[in-house]
Amino acid sequence: MATTKKLKAAILGFGGMGHCHASQYGAQKDVKLVAVCDIDPSKFFMDNVELNFGDSGKTDVKALKCYTSYEELIAGEPDLDYIDICLPSDLHCEYACRAMNDGFNVLCEKPMALNTADCDKMIKTSKATGKLLMIAQCLRFSDSFNMIRKFYENGKYGKLLRFSLHRMGGFPKGWFREVDRSGGALMDLHIHDIDFVMYMLGKPDSLRARGVVVKSGGVDDLSVNLNYKDGPIVDAESSWARGGWQCGMAAVFENATVATDGGDVTIYQMDKPLKTLKPKNDNMYFNEIAYFAKCVKTNTLPDVASLESIRETIRVLLLETKSALAGGKCIKL
Numbered sequence: 001m002a003t004t005k006k007l008k009a010a011i012l013g014f015g016g017m018g019h020c021h022a023s024q025y026g027a028q029k030d031v032k033l034v035a036v037c038d039i040d041p042s043k044f045f046m047d048n049v050e051l052n053f054g055d056s057g058k059t060d061v062k063a064l065k066c067y068t069s070y071e072e073l074i075a076g077e078p079d080l081d082y083i084d085i086c087l088p089s090d091l092h093c094e095y096a097c098r099a100m101n102d103g104f105n106v107l108c109e110k111p112m113a114l115n116t117a118d119c120d121k122m123i124k125t126s127k128a129t130g131k132l133l134m135i136a137q138c139l140r141f142s143d144s145f146n147m148i149r150k151f152y153e154n155g156k157y158g159k160l161l162r163f164s165l166h167r168m169g170g171f172p173k174g175w176f177r178e179v180d181r182s183g184g185a186l187m188d189l190h191i192h193d194i195d196f197v198m199y200m201l202g203k204p205d206s207l208r209a210r211g212v213v214v215k216s217g218g219v220d221d222l223s224v225n226l227n228y229k230d231g232p233i234v235d236a237e238s239s240w241a242r243g244g245w246q247c248g249m250a251a252v253f254e255n256a257t258v259a260t261d262g263g264d265v266t267i268y269q270m271d272k273p274l275k276t277l278k279p280k281n282d283n284m285y286f287n288e289i290a291y292f293a294k295c296v297k298t299n300t301l302p303d304v305a306s307l308e309s310i311r312e313t314i315r316v317l318l319l320e321t322k323s324a325l326a327g328g329k330c331i332k333l
């Protein structure tokens, strides 16, 4: 039964992404943030944090309850409507399953998990407990990326011929450098682009990745071709071995090239002035929280980011790693 009261949420893992999510709750219609939890209490004294893509945004931490363990959090806040997990990637499966088994819905940062067995466990636990689980694959909630998806679907600029994406930065610090914990550059950065490609085009027929191991022990810099029979040429590049942050995509249609770096969308047509479209609300982090809160309020499955589709993204990323480590072997899906 739908309720008019605001839902209550808590963030588990109050580092960079925890702060980023926290800063998005102030203006939410359906949910308020009541608590944060981190094993490192120094995080409660920061009101914003620097992430690879920029500033996390500000949060008034003094207005929130602070806990230093998951057990304390659920004992202190038994009536939470959901837990928003922003923990290191290797802890997503464990804590998402624990939270669902303890009776909470869960919004969980990407990557869903670092292997498909853990993804399956998360799907099974959501079904067995009846608790909603959504993975925060944020590009699915980006207005600018979705404008391009709409042009693909409505054929406004003709057939999509080529789709090219990139997402790169320098080597991150801390636990990210342990590939067993983070999944490396593929699960950190490249996952966003591959997840969006598959959200838009579905599963590729085959893939071929070329990549190099530079410093982390995992594939740090790679280029991949996803092959769609009768579909567009799709390539994506990702790296932890480049200096500054850069990301973007270009969709080359028959009659226009539509591009974005996550902000404005540009439309290039031969011999015409470049057109710029401004997305209505391009705060994808705000949008994903608003969407999940609505799903919890109405007890509706979060189909925009279905668990099965995101498990497929993880499977493809693992196959890309296999292909890159085998010197660019073509892998059929």
Ligand SMILES: NC(=O)c1ccc[n+]([C@@H]2O[C@H](COP(=O)([O-])OP(=O)(O)OC[C@H]3O[C@@H](n4cnc5c(N)ncnc54)[C@H](O)[C@@H]3O)[C@@H](O)[C@H]2O)c1
Residues within 6 Å of the ligand: 012, 013, 014, 015, 016, 017, 018, 037, 038, 039, 040, 043, 051, 068, 069, 070, 086, 087, 088, 089, 091, 109, 110, 111, 136, 138, 174, 187, 188
């Ligand atoms: N969607 C995006 O754009 C995006 C961007 C950056 C990171 N992320 C994802 O967010 C997640 C977190 O990344 P981050 O950059 O915030 O890392 P981070 O290290 O800054 O934050 C993780 C926090 O979790 C805390 N923590 C660790 N174990 C804990 C436990 N058992 N209980 C409570 N707290 C615990 C740590 O002390 C730390 O503060 C990762 O999975 C990453 O992939 C997503």
